[in-house]
Amino acid sequence: MAETTEAPRSVTHLPQAMEPRNPGMALDMDWVLRARANRSAIERRAATLPGRRSVKKDFQAAWLARAISCIDLTTLSGDDTPGRVARLCAKAKRPVRADLLDALGLPDLTVGAVCVYHDMIAPAVAALDGSGIPVAAVSTGFPAGLSPFPLRLAEIGESVKAGAREIDIVISRRLVLTGDWQGLYDEMRQFRAACGEAHVKAILATGELGTLQNVARASLVCMMAGADFIKTSTGKESVNATLPVSLVMIRAIRDYYEATGYRVGYKPAGGISKAKDSLNYLALIKEELGDRWLRPDLFRFGASSLLGDIERQLEHRVTGAYSASWRHALG
Numbered sequence: 001m002a003e004t005t006e007a008p009r010s011v012t013h014l015p016q017a018m019e020p021r022n023p024g025m026a027l028d029m030d031w032v033l034r035a036r037a038n039r040s041a042i043e044r045r046a047a048t049l050p051g052r053r054s055v056k057k058d059f060q061a062a063w064l065a066r067a068i069s070c071i072d073l074t075t076l077s078g079d080d081t082p083g084r085v086a087r088l089c090a091k092a093k094r095p096v097r098a099d100l101l102d103a104l105g106l107p108d109l110t111v112g113a114v115c116v117y118h119d120m121i122a123p124a125v126a127a128l129d130g131s132g133i134p135v136a137a138v139s140t141g142f143p144a145g146l147s148p149f150p151l152r153l154a155e156i157g158e159s160v161k162a163g164a165r166e167i168d169i170v171i172s173r174r175l176v177l178t179g180d181w182q183g184l185y186d187e188m189r190q191f192r193a194a195c196g197e198a199h200v201k202a203i204l205a206t207g208e209l210g211t212l213q214n215v216a217r218a219s220l221v222c223m224m225a226g227a228d229f230i231k232t233s234t235g236k237e238s239v240n241a242t243l244p245v246s247l248v249m250i251r252a253i254r255d256y257y258e259a260t261g262y263r264v265g266y267k268p269a270g271g272i273s274k275a276k277d278s279l280n281y282l283a284l285i286k287e288e289l290g291d292r293w294l295r296p297d298l299f300r301f302g303a304s305s306l307l308g309d310i311e312r313q314l315e316h317r318v319t320g321a322y323s324a325s326w327r328h329a330l331g
């Protein structure tokens, strides 16, 4: 089994994004229709990743810290309250106990963002004030994206006004399922325009797109329409982030970068709850896209419970014992 032999370069205090924003381009239908995905080859490659790559024990804590810095710490529940969001934000600012960081020789760190529904933006912005951690809001009739189009655009505007610096939109899956690439492009263009300065993550809901070829094409169309990030899932589909889907999406990101010079970010989301899984995703990104993408301006995990497991693993490295998972609620 190959091991990644290096520590991640600088765990925290990562330089702020200097990346020029993807402006998008005209819809290139030939390119979209050329995009294919060979399911069996992709599944084979994804299946061998965990066996081929492992992070050397000495560097595991640093890689787990890197994973934390890339988490969009998320709560998307009908019973969210300002109190729960404030507790989540406290965790976002101090995701790992100071004594553990000291023992592991890790500097202070925070998560990448806090991700909430519209009504929870204000309490999140208040709780994160002065921390530099952005609030991301899910939008456009999340999770199904089937509310009237003008309302979906208005929702984006309201969330930006409320202080969200990142907007996670859901695409209309039917546009993909019917091959209406122009319709998807136009929709995404308008979502991007409504976001203004806020960065836009396009949620493809890959578990509902039918084929990996559709995932590849939808990824390209959203990037052509100006997505800053492409994101797998809402977390509410029956199949959410997977390694094969990720391989398809990050190869689309690589193709887009090679053709345009613009780096688009990647966010796997939904069902990523184990520290070990987060290391597999980081290894995949490192192999396919390189180190530049292993920073929070270009990579995020959408996750509600991953942080808790990472903290348990870090604690285990210090104390030799695992604590009960209930001690790591909220994250």
Ligand SMILES: O=C[C@H](O)COP(=O)(O)O
Pocket (backbone or CB within 6 Å): 074, 076, 115, 233, 234, 235, 236, 269, 270, 271, 272, 273, 302, 303, 304, 305, 306
């Ligand atoms: O975008 C984030 C997802 O909704 C979180 O999903 P999860 O609760 O399965 O971690």
